[in-house]
Amino acid sequence: MNEAWNAFHVYRKLSLKQRADFMRNIAIELENCGDVLIKVAMNETNLPEARLRGERARTIFQLNSYAQACEEGTWLEARIDTANPDKVPPKPDIRKMLIPLGPVVVFGASNFPFAYSTAGGDTACGFAAGCPVIIKCHPAHAETSTIVADAIFKAATKCNMPKGIFAHVYGTSFEVGKALVMHPHTKAVGFTGSYIGGKQLFDWANQRKEPIPVFSEMGSINPVFLLPEKLNASSKDIAAMYAGSITLGVGQFCTNPGLIIGIESEALQSFIHDLGKAIQQIAPGPMLHPGIAKAYKEKRETALMQEEVHLVAESEQTLSAVSNPDSGSTGMPTIATATGQAFLNNPVLHQEVFGPYSIVIRCKDINEMTEVAKHLEGQLTSTLMATDNDILNNDDLIEAVKNICGRFIINGVPTGVEVCLSMHHGGPFPATTDSRFTSVGADGIKRFARPIAFQNWSNSLLPDELKNENPLGIWRTINNLLTQEKVN
Amino acid sequence: MNEAWNAFHVYRKLSLKQRADFMRNIAIELENCGDVLIKVAMNETNLPEARLRGERARTIFQLNSYAQACEEGTWLEARIDTANPDKVPPKPDIRKMLIPLGPVVVFGASNFPFAYSTAGGDTACGFAAGCPVIIKCHPAHAETSTIVADAIFKAATKCNMPKGIFAHVYGTSFEVGKALVMHPHTKAVGFTGSYIGGKQLFDWANQRKEPIPVFSEMGSINPVFLLPEKLNASSKDIAAMYAGSITLGVGQFCTNPGLIIGIESEALQSFIHDLGKAIQQIAPGPMLHPGIAKAYKEKRETALMQEEVHLVAESEQTLSAVSNPDSGSTGMPTIATATGQAFLNNPVLHQEVFGPYSIVIRCKDINEMTEVAKHLEGQLTSTLMATDNDILNNDDLIEAVKNICGRFIINGVPTGVEVCLSMHHGGPFPATTDSRFTSVGADGIKRFARPIAFQNWSNSLLPDELKNENPLGIWRTINNLLTQEKVN
Numbered sequence: 001m002n003e004a005w006n007a008f009h010v011y012r013k014l015s016l017k018q019r020a021d022f023m024r025n026i027a028i029e030l031e032n033c034g035d036v037l038i039k040v041a042m043n044e045t046n047l048p049e050a051r052l053r054g055e056r057a058r059t060i061f062q063l064n065s066y067a068q069a070c071e072e073g074t075w076l077e078a079r080i081d082t083a084n085p086d087k088v089p090p091k092p093d094i095r096k097m098l099i100p101l102g103p104v105v106v107f108g109a110s111n112f113p114f115a116y117s118t119a120g121g122d123t124a125c126g127f128a129a130g131c132p133v134i135i136k137c138h139p140a141h142a143e144t145s146t147i148v149a150d151a152i153f154k155a156a157t158k159c160n161m162p163k164g165i166f167a168h169v170y171g172t173s174f175e176v177g178k179a180l181v182m183h184p185h186t187k188a189v190g191f192t193g194s195y196i197g198g199k200q201l202f203d204w205a206n207q208r209k210e211p212i213p214v215f216s217e218m219g220s221i222n223p224v225f226l227l228p229e230k231l232n233a234s235s236k237d238i239a240a241m242y243a244g245s246i247t248l249g250v251g252q253f254c255t256n257p258g259l260i261i262g263i264e265s266e267a268l269q270s271f272i273h274d275l276g277k278a279i280q281q282i283a284p285g286p287m288l289h290p291g292i293a294k295a296y297k298e299k300r301e302t303a304l305m306q307e308e309v310h311l312v313a314e315s316e317q318t319l320s321a322v323s324n325p326d327s328g329s330t331g332m333p334t335i336a337t338a339t340g341q342a343f344l345n346n347p348v349l350h351q352e353v354f355g356p357y358s359i360v361i362r363c364k365d366i367n368e369m370t371e372v373a374k375h376l377e378g379q380l381t382s383t384l385m386a387t388d389n390d391i392l393n394n395d396d397l398i399e400a401v402k403n404i405c406g407r408f409i410i411n412g413v414p415t416g417v418e419v420c421l422s423m424h425h426g427g428p429f430p431a432t433t434d435s436r437f438t439s440v441g442a443d444g445i446k447r448f449a450r451p452i453a454f455q456n457w458s459n460s461l462l463p464d465e466l467k468n469e470n471p472l473g474i475w476r477t478i479n480n481l482l483t484q485e486k487v488n
Numbered sequence: 489m490n491e492a493w494n495a496f497h498v499y500r501k502l503s504l505k506q507r508a509d510f511m512r513n514i515a516i517e518l519e520n521c522g523d524v525l526i527k528v529a530m531n532e533t534n535l536p537e538a539r540l541r542g543e544r545a546r547t548i549f550q551l552n553s554y555a556q557a558c559e560e561g562t563w564l565e566a567r568i569d570t571a572n573p574d575k576v577p578p579k580p581d582i583r584k585m586l587i588p589l590g591p592v593v594v595f596g597a598s599n600f601p602f603a604y605s606t607a608g609g610d611t612a613c614g615f616a617a618g619c620p621v622i623i624k625c626h627p628a629h630a631e632t633s634t635i636v637a638d639a640i641f642k643a644a645t646k647c648n649m650p651k652g653i654f655a656h657v658y659g660t661s662f663e664v665g666k667a668l669v670m671h672p673h674t675k676a677v678g679f680t681g682s683y684i685g686g687k688q689l690f691d692w693a694n695q696r697k698e699p700i701p702v703f704s705e706m707g708s709i710n711p712v713f714l715l716p717e718k719l720n721a722s723s724k725d726i727a728a729m730y731a732g733s734i735t736l737g738v739g740q741f742c743t744n745p746g747l748i749i750g751i752e753s754e755a756l757q758s759f760i761h762d763l764g765k766a767i768q769q770i771a772p773g774p775m776l777h778p779g780i781a782k783a784y785k786e787k788r789e790t791a792l793m794q795e796e797v798h799l800v801a802e803s804e805q806t807l808s809a810v811s812n813p814d815s816g817s818t819g820m821p822t823i824a825t826a827t828g829q830a831f832l833n834n835p836v837l838h839q840e841v842f843g844p845y846s847i848v849i850r851c852k853d854i855n856e857m858t859e860v861a862k863h864l865e866g867q868l869t870s871t872l873m874a875t876d877n878d879i880l881n882n883d884d885l886i887e888a889v890k891n892i893c894g895r896f897i898i899n900g901v902p903t904g905v906e907v908c909l910s911m912h913h914g915g916p917f918p919a920t921t922d923s924r925f926t927s928v929g930a931d932g933i934k935r936f937a938r939p940i941a942f943q944n945w946s947n948s949l950l951p952d953e954l955k956n957e958n959p960l961g962i963w964r965t966i967n968n969l970l971t972q973e974k975v976n
Contacts, residue, residue, distance in 0.1 A: 009887050074970060079910040079931075092900060094910040099890070101923075206694045210866070210917045213924070378698070391949055399497050402587070402940065409943040412580060421965055422567035422582040424941035429698045435589075435938040436701070443565075443939070450923040451931070452890065453912035455897040458876055475970055477909055482562060482963055482970070 003164030004103035004132040005185040010162035012100050012130040020067035022159045023127055026119055027063040029151035037147050041113050044141040046286040059114040062419055063124050069442030070128035073474035078465050080478045092456045095466040098449035100130030102187030105180045108138040109192035110288050111252045118148040121439055122190030129448035134167045136180055140289040181205055188448050191216040195430055202433045215447050216433040220380035221258035221352050222414045227390035228263055235271040238385050243278030245413035250285040250331040251356030255381050255414040261361045261372055272360050276313030276335050283317035284330045293329035296355035303353055308342030331355045340368040373400035378428025381407040381414035491652030492591035492620040493673040498650035500588050500618040508555035510647045511615055514607055515551040517639035525635050529601050532629040534774040547602040550907055551612050557930030558616035561962035566953050568966045580944045583954040586937035588618030590675030593668045596626040597680035598776050599740045606636040609927055610678030617936035622655045628777040669693055676936050679704040683918055690921045703935050704921040708868035709746035709840050710902045715878035716751055723759040726873050731766030733901035738773035738819040739844030743869050743902040749849045749860055760848050764801030764823050771805035772818045781817035784843035791841055796830030819843045828856040861888035866916025869895040869902040
């Protein structure tokens with residue numbers, strides 16, 4: 001951590017372009033890892049080749065697009081108010097921008113060995129913000145992580161980055177994580193994983209002498225509300241779409257739709273029937289690692305054991321072909337159902353069952369559906385399958401749903417998280433520990449920065465971002481006007 | 489709190505213009521309170537008339553300028569990425585903006601009965617963000633607070649605001665504050681005051697089932713570093729300037745310079761001598777209330793009792809004329825001194841002595857001064873009295889100072905916090921509980937908001953802020969370009 005602290009003081013003074021070049025070189029080195037990386041990851045995670053190639057491409061895209069955002073500099077929120085000596089008292093020259101927080105500790109995710117792990121979104125955001133990054137690699141794919149870490153080290157050497165700009169830490173115990181979070185030089189933490197893990201990091205960080213921000217993304221059951229007019233018109237299409245979304249990647253996405261809420265009707269019966277039929281046709285896949293498969297099996301059983309919960313259907317196919325078959329780690333596609341009343345009364349039904357499982361809640365009317373929405377905890381996403389009329393006529397429901405989610409989808413599926421500036425991947429607690437920040441998209445850079453105001457500095461001593469002549473050509477707010485011009 | 493929760497759902501749907509009108513009407517009603525308000529505040533706070541008139545004008549300016557920022561809408565961080573059906577997989581239309589968090593509880597400050605109390609900065613930011621506000625008034629100026637609250641209620645009635653948009657709560661016990669912070673409908677907290685109070689609110693908020701953000705501004709000793717070239721050239725001017733800053737408002741500002749650090753030299757001796765002489769000429773003033781005066785007396789005594797601390801000078805004048813004289817509440821202007829070594833070894837010297845007290849630390853050289861900077865905790869402000877050469881030649885010191893402050897001043901005084909967009913009134917812990925947000929300037933609105941992404945919504949159902957035609961004419965980032973144009 002001392003090396004990271006020293007590196008911080010060197011790295012934060014490098015230009016935005018130098019940070020971006022470093023990130024682009026990591027992307028190049030990641031590509032250079034070639035097929036070896038894909039093979040190792042396939043072995044460690046059970047994920048299929050196409051998915052892993054796609055995920056690496058996404059990781060490279062993240063590095064390159066956040067590098068571009070870093071360089072463009074709008075995220076710095078540069079604000080300039082020029083002096084006014086005639087004011088009483090005289091108004092000084094004040095200029096503000098975001099500066100990096102310091103060394104960031106990132107905990108790799110099990111379900112995204114590339115995109116939310118060693119060179120993933122949190123790491124890219126940390127480097128863009130001007131922070132050294134310490135990765136605590138996920139033990140389920142430590143070898144994959146090591147290859148990616150080597151790519152980062154190569155890029156760091158090539159770009160003359162200071163020693164300590166990046167570190168790769170192994171460890172399976174809580175103690176390693178705790179030591180990293182509690183270290184006085186750690187200034188922020190990024191995490192993607194379970195509620196238990198993410199909340200623990202948050203609590204440790206707040207118990208420090210100097211509390212630090214923790215961005216834990218802790219999953220979500222991603223409720224989907226089927227509104228009556230829409231369901232009547234398209235129950236078959238919705239069933240087909242959701243059978244795919246529920247089982248995508250063996251259900252191992254934080255945006256997996258684990259809860260579908262409808263209103264008792266013929267259309268809902270058809271939907272449940274069609275969804276069940278479709279699920280029966282989808283083969284169970286191998287899960288990421290035995291720990292996740294075991295947890296899925298147990299949570300699925302607990303859910304199905306509840307008196308009010310009925311099994312609708314499960315897969316009737318045999319395990320699909322995999323590179324590293326292991327029948328003990330299979331995720332069985334499953335659809336269950338229960339009434340709205342049962343959901344409102346039994347908190348077990350609110351719990352995430354991480355895997356290809358979804359429960360359809362049958363409400364007696366729209367009021368009960370709204371009650372369900374009001375009783376839900378914070379979520380990464382919520383979805384309405386709805387016509388415009390459905391939306392216009394059910395304002396209470398819409399407002400209740402808005403209160404609980406970070407991304408609000410109409411007529412789509414929550415799986416598939418586009419990497420773009422408008423993405424918000426976050427949401428009210430317990431989906432994340434800080435609903436104000438996203439972990440996907442270039443706005444995620446802001447997690448690792450804080451503002452500083454420079455008052456009465458000579459132009460030549462100011463950072464380039466704030467100099468009169470605007471040498472970087474970035475967007476700045478000068479005397480309340482947003483502009484790319486220089487200061488007159 | 490239930491009324492506030494209901495009001496939240498009505499208020500957040502009002503237009504930005506309606507929020508701004510409400511805020512402007514509060515400003516008008518505050519002006520309409522006339523001389524009565526000033527007289528009551530003078531009696532309750534011991535603050536002089538001119539200061540209170542100035543502070544009310546500042547409060548009105550805050551309300552009007554945050555109203556303008558609210559309406560302009562740049563703070564909403566609107567981002568639009570349009571759909572691309574040709575991408576594989578197809579890219580959906582996603583549009584993001586900030587939405588209000590929910591009811592905000594604000595704890596009024598003792599030292600700013602107007603600007604950081606009932607209708608102060610936190611309240612203005614909450615209303616601008618779209619949140620109802622519940623004020624826990626400061627018991628030291630409850631009558632002042634009641635008059636201001638009535639002004640807010642009047643404005644609310646005039647503007648047809650929903651019942652529950654604002655509430656005014658009395659109470660001197662910790663229990664009242666705790667109940668407000670722990671209520672499930674409270675979604676954020678603003679506080680200005682002591683470390684003990686602010687940290688307690690932060691801890692409670694993090695112990696909730698659903699943790700919520702707490703913006704506690706907990707004070708600071710605002711170090712001032714006297715660099716050699718500058719001190720040699722202008723020790724007399726600096727002494728005069730700082731005698732004024734230290735005693736301004738009887739030292740009762742969170743940006744009061746409580747720590748001045750120099751390097752042993754003839755110039756430093758002259759500075760200490762001149763500062764002491766000037767302090768002797770400044771009359772002690774009455775403090776805000778007996779509790780603050782008692783705390784000042786005790787902390788000042790504790791500091792002066794330290795073996796390594798020497799009294800340089802204290803006021804030799806009699807108590808200045810006041811509206812409500814009370815010899816028990818006098819703040820005695822005081823300058824003390826100690827060596828750099830003493831400062832590094834004795835944590836008592838790092839503690840804030842809230843009042844007109846400052847200690848001059850005599851370092852043996854620039855390295856010891858840098859050590860002092862590295863040992864300081866987070867601060868609202870830090871100041872360098874320095875020539876350009878002083879800055880260019882002492883990079884280690886500059887970087888160490890940058891790590892600990894939210895506002896970095898060159899050749900000025902930290903007192904006087906300009907209300908403008910470039911202001912950052914915040915800083916690393918323990919100056920505040922969240923260094924990423926400011927409590928002064930329109931960026932403070934963002935404290936009470938979080939992003940939400942709307943995916944695949946019909947244009948007509950989107951909030952106006954995100955509609956294709958940009959009916960509000962606000963700045964938005966469309967497909968990565970910042971623009972005020974409509975979506976094509």
